[in-house]
Amino acid sequence: MSVSIKDIAKISGVSTATVSRALSDPTRVSEKTRQAIMEVVEKHGYRVNSHARSLRRQRADAILALLPDLGNPFFSVILSGIELELQDHGMDLLVADSRATERTGRSVFNHLHASRVDGVICLDGTPTDAARAELAEPDVAERVVFACEWMADGDFPYVRSDNRGGGALAVDHLVGLGHCDIAFLRGPVDNILTEEREAGVREALAKHGLDLPDTRVGGHDFTLEAGFEAAEWIAGLSPRPTAVICTSDQIAIGLMSGLRERGLSVPDDVSVVGFDDIASAAYVTPSLTTIRQDRIGLGRAAAQVMLKRIGVGKAPEACVCTLPVSLMTRHSTAAPKA
Amino acid sequence: MSVSIKDIAKISGVSTATVSRALSDPTRVSEKTRQAIMEVVEKHGYRVNSHARSLRRQRADAILALLPDLGNPFFSVILSGIELELQDHGMDLLVADSRATERTGRSVFNHLHASRVDGVICLDGTPTDAARAELAEPDVAERVVFACEWMADGDFPYVRSDNRGGGALAVDHLVGLGHCDIAFLRGPVDNILTEEREAGVREALAKHGLDLPDTRVGGHDFTLEAGFEAAEWIAGLSPRPTAVICTSDQIAIGLMSGLRERGLSVPDDVSVVGFDDIASAAYVTPSLTTIRQDRIGLGRAAAQVMLKRIGVGKAPEACVCTLPVSLMTRHSTAAPKA
DNA sequence: CTGAAAGCGCTTACAG
């Protein structure tokens, strides 16, 4: 059917070895032969068969991005950052949803075992027990990089945002505005991002001589729904906190929606700070003050660390990387009403 | 390094052929041998090398999803639908950003030519000239399915929403509310979705004895920014239309934000209808009336059509599929002020 | 600079 290296060799009157060299390492072939071969290659639209090459080279030239939820739009920008970087190195990107995969009973690292990919960028910080067991195997471990999320007890290369710093930024901003009764909305239980951001919030609060009592901590997920539900709780608190720090923009947007439905105004009655700076944060009403994560940068860096880890490109160096975050001041925060 | 079928064969005391059969077609091996082999397989954690299998079988067991913009969150849910379906059939999912790929000078169908994937689900209805030329080649054409978007002049299997019907639904809703001066906000020039939705709007308008003059048509992109910018134009129109139909929720959300900044109220001054029903549509203020697309269904259907096309699973049957859309009535639309 | 040959790890007619 499709033309192979053998055909090209025959037509060009050389061996397959020479064709292969002309394609992979042109300097090892005379200019004249190379040109003749390339002409034949062009004319017949020959492309190296990736499976044959991978089998022979023992290298897949592909990376798997493992997401906790492929449908979550938060990841799309990160994914595009990963792809941008991989493309520059001629590597392909496979994606899989770790939760959906577990449902099938297959291992999330199957791609690695089957040599389909050279490494996996794991964006899921809470793998199942089965996955954790596999992560303990050296031949899996040495091919994994964590991005965004990570395992508290693991020792893997990683790329992440400065989550603590982000929590602190939110606090400094609110305290600077005059707030001293601040609530905090968590993400899912055991999620490392939630824990880090909360730690950052507590540290910064302490620096200002404030604290975060248990009665001011709520939330259970990163979603719009969770934020919306939390509005009922916040609205019912007495005294009501004058500001809420949310661990995601989705929570914040859901929360603002819920507060409004209860007749509460943002920022007049309650200031709200998000986390992430997703695209719509600037366009909701009021526009959302939030902690910006550089998601493209996160994706690119994750791919870079991965490529280093598996020995593509530069020599292996720093295999961890924490990206700075920044405060985006918009209209969902204001000084508390006197 | 890693254990191969040869090792398993040796340890089990059978030929590699028998191991292969035990793994792929257990009925062709005696129960006893099979069990013995499986035990060895389990114990040594053997996995079939995917490149060797693909090379031999001439099948990649993988599909490429080609998106116009990997970073656009609209696609994430579709992608998860595709993955769900592929997973059920043991197929892997590769993703690539068509615009980013073109930037590198490589062909977007390279994966197909290199046999890395068995087919490509194309979500980009406006391929470059180079890509169109390749789509004309039979061996490419027979492995492509369009999803969501498509080429007006192509004849490919496809999966799409009922875009015309969606346009009509929006009109019927607004006219039912009493609107008779309706504006329309387009997406990018030449985008087929925009054209279809506009056609649906015009047809429905005509049915009600109304029309859509050029002076009531604006917009140039599906983005939040484009919607925000359009607010200036809408606000400046005299007389001002009492309702606006947007070709995406992003446009609608951007528009509402811009209108509010100009002191206009939605829906009191202007009713707004979106298209897509993205997750945040229900949580913006006011919540957005929109045309819902079943994105998970779109993704699943696209994968199903693809699998049929390349002969996996069921016999090939209907290779086109138009999914119904539905009106989600929320708070961004109301009767026009008298 | 070039070629002959081995081999990457599988699967599958073909025989028995």
Place this chain on the structure above:
DNA sequence: CTGAAAGCGCTTACAG
């Protein structure tokens, strides 16, 4: 039910 052997399409020491 099982095995020996060919071959999928490459790449790469090894020789010359």
